Amino acid sequence: MGDIPSEWKGICQNDVDKSFTCNKKLIGARYFNKGYQARVGQLNSSYMTPRDEDGHGTHTLSTAGGAFVANASLFGHGSGTAKGGCPHARVASYKVCWPPVNGGGGCYDTDILAAFDAAISDSVHVLSVSLGSPLHDYLNDGIAIGSFHAVKNGIKVICSAGNSGPEAGTVSNVAPWIFTVAASTMDREFPAYLYFGDRNLKGQSLSSTSLTQGKYPIISSTDAQAANSTALDAQVCIPGSLDSTKVNGSIVICTSGTIARVEKGEAVLQAGGVSMVIINTARSDNMIIPDAHVLPATHLTYSDGQTLLSYLKTNSKVLGYVTKPETVLYAKPAPFMASFSSRGPNTITPGILKPDITAPGVSVIAAYSEATSATGLYFDERHVKFNIISGTSMACPHTSGIVGLLHSLYPEWSPAAIRSAIMTTASVTDNKGEKILTSTSTATPFSYGSGHVNPNTAADPGLIYDLNTTDYLNFLCSIGYTARQVASFQQGYQCPSQRLRIYDFNYPSFTIYNLTSSVTISRTVKNVGPPSIYTVKIEEPSGISVEVEPSSLKFDASEEKKFNVTFTVTYPSSDYVFGSITWSDGMHFVRSPVVVLTSS
Structure with a gap:
């Protein structure tokens, strides 16, 4: 999002103004793969393209800056008008991540840094970076280095906090010049109920099919273990681990973990099952996520799963059915911290709180690439224009869209000033007026940072805490960086004789x-x-x-x-x-x- 590079002018240059809107949406796309090629070898022409063959980039970019589109949905779920957080922004994408080839794949620092350089040259205003890596010192972190130079040029850099929660100390992208975003729910859900006996349990699902009317036997996957499989494989429904003579025509209960939840459904289908119920482990507890299952399915909390298993143990034959998912608005409580969202404390610099903020990152609907399937799994042949997926990658562009709006209001504000406006106006209560929760307890700043984003109040924050490039360089001095190390961020900078205390940052x-x-x-x-x-x-x-x-x-x-x-x-x-x-x-x-x- 930014000024029009010279090579792109002519598309909407006649109606560009300081509010950064134009009648025709400008879209640019570039790719960077020299680091990838250095690892895997020479690539053919099919890799020389910014086309999104994964869906992740399309989803995140449209969440940040997508235009208004009517009748967006996934298999009819969540139908309505979709738009990005900053729908009149001009957008550009920078492709840096690549599939596995010859033992290599992923996102290489060389390519990430090249993309940062290009974005700086293109004069963007906001960079939404839904990427992460294992924690490194700032000197060895490509995103930290690239984002420093972007921020030095006035670019607002927003990054995802990572999906390694709920364990403590897992948050990534912790440099203090980065705006780090955790993931929480919104007040929309997709309930699908399991009915059995005289009971029902509420789960979540985005199944593309539904059961025909009737009642079906409900069995635990551990009771349907194939002869050549292990009990653990059967419990988590690894493909090939289920006995088709026991599963055929049944609703199968699978435990979360080890493989993708949608892949468990494929294992049940292969064995002749008609539906699936996923139950959480104690670790995941109350966090249930709807998925685009390939069969009628629902996902239950840990406690509800234990209720179901106990009922099966005390009843010799249990019949039931799974309802078609619904779209329900104004769900409570919301927001609710996603269990997968990475947590603080900041293990690189404990004196800086990370993450900074939380934003919607569960069941987010946005545009998707039809070059891949709805789930990207090998057996899935469903292609969709929109997808509903979850992750801190989805929370990051929500915040980026808000940053874009604030930049339009206050184009002279620094990246730190806009971050401060969003952080200091965030909410720490849910729509029941109670403290935001995690899957097991009351959330803390290590889960949500300053709280949940509140765009309207961020537009009028009252006071701001500001920072500039010198402040960030003095921060590096304060954590013990040598003159040579600081020079890696800015040549010729000399640490002050009296070093800043990190407390005073x-x-x-x-x-x-x-x-x-x-x-x-x-x-x-x-x-x-x-x-x-x-x-x-x-x-x-x-x-x-x-x-x-x-x-x-x-x-x-x-x-x-x-x-x-x-x-x-x-x-x-x-x-x-x-x-x-x-x-x-x-x-x-x-x-x-x-x-x-x-x-x-």
């Missing part, structure tokens, strides 16, 4: 790591609203005293003010504790999460 969140007794830190906020007086409200973390000085800030228009925060241990904790600091003038509520770990 002007981030819109507060993370105090290994606090022994007391520490005082500083922050600077800028008024981007009318002249006003802001007072502070503190939610203290358990066992921590928090004092803000001054407790009131009087602003003229565009004025900056500094304040200090003192954190004192009143009693130590063996784990992280959480709170918040909120500045308000009665109209604006500028909230920052507080994360503290005491040292024994």
Whole structure:
């Protein structure tokens, strides 16, 4: 999203204005594969194209900037008008990820960096990067390096947090100049019910077919183990692990894990089953995700799965059926943190909270490439114009669209200012007015960062925490980078003689790591609203005293003010504790999460 490169002019140059809209949507696409070729060898002409043969890029790009399209749906589910977060943006795609060939595939840093260079040259305004990799130091992280140079050029870079949750310390893309996005649900769901005996259980599904009227035997996959299979393979419904004489004509219960959920349904079909019920493990608990199953199916929570299995044990023959999925709006509670969404703390720089924000990343409908199937699995021959999929990759472009809208409102704002506006206006409650949940407990900033995105309030944040390139370079100095290492990010930069404390880095969140007794830190906020007086409200973390000085800030228009925060241990904790600091003038509520770990 950005100014028109010279080679693309002529498409809508006569009606471009500062709101970045035009009557005809400009779309550009480029590909980068020299790093890939260096690994796998010379490629034929079929690889010399930006065409999306996977669907991921089409889905994420249309989520960020897709135009209005009526009657979008997946197999009739979720039907309605679809649009991207910033539907009048001009969009460009940069293809950097490739399929396995000769033992190599994926997204190579060389190609990622080349794409960043191209995006900078193309003068884009927003880069939505739904990519990630195992955690590395910033010097060895292609996305961190490329995004630094993009941000230095005023480009807003938004990245996905990763899909390695719910374990702690799994969040990726943790550089402080990146806007890192976790995934949560929205208030739309696709229920499909399992009826048996005098009971019913609510699951989720996007099946493309439905059962004919009637009742069918319900069996556990472990009771249908094929002679040449293991009990574990049968439990998770590996293809070939089920005995067709036992499965034929039945609804089969499979356990989640090991292989794709849709592939389990294919295993049931191969064995002659008519429908499938997936039950969660204790690890996944309450997180159920609808999938485009190849047979009538539904996905149940762990507790509901145990209820079903207990019923089977106490009844010799159980009959039932699975209903066709529905589309239901205004579901509660929502949002709800996705169990797959990667969690903090930030293991590269514990003094910076990551992720920064959460956004819708479960069951997102968007455009899809017809060069692949609905699931991308080897047996799936269904091709679709729209798909409903889940991941932090889907949450990232939701946030990118919001960033695009804010850029249109405030084209002179820095990437950090726009990130601050979104973070400090986020919500930490769901549509029931209660704290946002995870699959097992109340969520914390390690799940959602500052909270769930709220675009309307982000457009009028009141105050912002700003950062510039020098701040980021001083940050690298503060974490011990040598002059030579800092030069990898900017040639000739010299670290100041008095190094910045990471505590004083002007981030819109507060993370105090290994606090022994007391520490005082500083922050600077800028008024981007009318002249006003802001007072502070503190939610203290358990066992921590928090004092803000001054407790009131009087602003003229565009004025900056500094304040200090003192954190004192009143009693130590063996784990992280959480709170918040909120500045308000009665109209604006500028909230920052507080994360503290005491040292024994």
